[in-house]
Amino acid sequence: MAEVKNNKRRSFLQLSTISLGAVGTAAFIWPFLKSMNPAEDTLALGSTEVNIADIEEGQGITVKWRGKPVFIRKRTQQEISEAKTVNLEDLKDPAIDDDRVKKDEWLVLVGICTHLGCVPLGQKITDMKGEYNGWYCPCHGSHYDSSGRIRKGPAPTNLAVPPYSFINDTTIKIG
């Protein structure tokens, strides 16, 4: 009888020691894993002010914001009407153009393909713009339209719109 009692105590001690050790190890793994997340200085939100006075209609510029390229394009009337008149059922990631711009002629996008992070072509006049007159990602062949929406290819979602505001008619603040 005494032996059985002893065995129970022994297995209780074993189990509690192992659990405590496991919990302790897990608790110490956390700070190590967490240290790999972006540091405070990386997190600190940056913002960029961009002068858009010199951009001609149909021209686009690329600026850097938090290490990422941001496309600012002054769209032509044709591009605007193309973007507005698309049948939403044809879109892979349906979104209306009005929700993606603050002023019809200005389109501001994070210039990173939502597939695997390449920078799509289409900013330079000589670039390939893809089949929908917007951007074309050379890495794996995604086509974006003149509102930055995905139309064809492997990318799952539209080009992202960063937070931005118009400070005045010729200056945009991104971030």
Next chain:
Amino acid sequence: MSGPAEPKKYKNPVLNWIEFRLPIISYFEREYGDYPMPKNCNYFWSFGALATIILVVMIVSGIFLAMNYTPHTDMAFDSVERIMRDVNYGWLLRYIHSNGAAFFFIVIYIHILRGMYYGSYKYPRELNWILGVFIYLLMMATSFLGYTLPWGQMSYWGATVITNLFSAIPIIGEGLKTWLLGDYTVGNATLNRFFALHYVLPFVIFGVVALHVAAVHVHGSNNPAGIDIKSKGDTVTFFPYMLFKDALAVCAFGVLISAVIFFGPNLMAEVDNYIPADPLVTPAHIVPNWYLAPFYAILRAVPDKLGGVLLMFGAIAILFFLPWLDRSKVRSCNYRPMYKWFMMLFFVNFFILGYVGLKPAEGLYLLIARLGLIYYFGFFLIITPFINWIEKPKTLPASISDIYLGMNK
């Protein structure tokens, strides 16, 4: 006070002194001296030794490169150029390391294909195969991390594309990617940790290689006939027979790799990686290193982000299950008249996948990649498990020695 009498096993008293305290002398004698190798092993059995030697060369050349390399986004590219131009023999160290990586994969692919063709993954060597696939995975991770370090355009965009694969995972994907990068894009935090991991992983590989070798020594090496050793007459001792055979293989290999290092050091390099990394401009064609290209072809053959990523990782993961997918008891393809040709076609198919992985993913290349993808998985999931329903294997020889008796008649 004195312990048990120290045995006088060796003539050399120093060896006796060590052996008594740590029996490594007899261990090496047993595992690398008297160790019995099947006497019919061909030169394909030298590639394990070759791979081990390249691993050591990679570790040594890597350590010396690290003495002159700076893992910072502002200085990494220039520090590599300095190694190439100013550091004494820096160009040699770097060319040994970069071409060594390519040759490491050539050797490992031949080693893997040898294992597949002669059925070395089958009972009782399944765990050995699994350890080998682990080594292959670690090698791919290490080479990817290392390719980021020179901080050229291909380094940067290769790292961007590969880390973005993780963002395909639903819900946790974006967070996981950010955690891996330490930033929202590939940046200085990324370069730093990639360098740290690239330095440490080869030693992990070395550890797994030690297990891999220890595991193969338990049941002994497989052989081209794929039959078990029946008697001592079926074998030769590792020393001197295999050691000198391997030594000859190493010499031939040394000539080959030296020819590339000295006469064509950039044959397998991408020109774009001599342009410093620019986060705002993606090169027109991002190509992976050729040794990862077959999997890249599979990724791009699927017109869906998550699907492509899953199939790509699945193509590697399926290797782990090969010992259980193959239902045939016959190991060597030499005695499997049908599977042999499907196996050959698998090799060719893998090569073709690699080729289209380096080409743009459109038109005919895309079609070929999709056909290749179907054969890759069809080989593992349909042909390998079910072919023994219709295949009649040839009669296996009674023993390894019998093969040679037949030849003299």
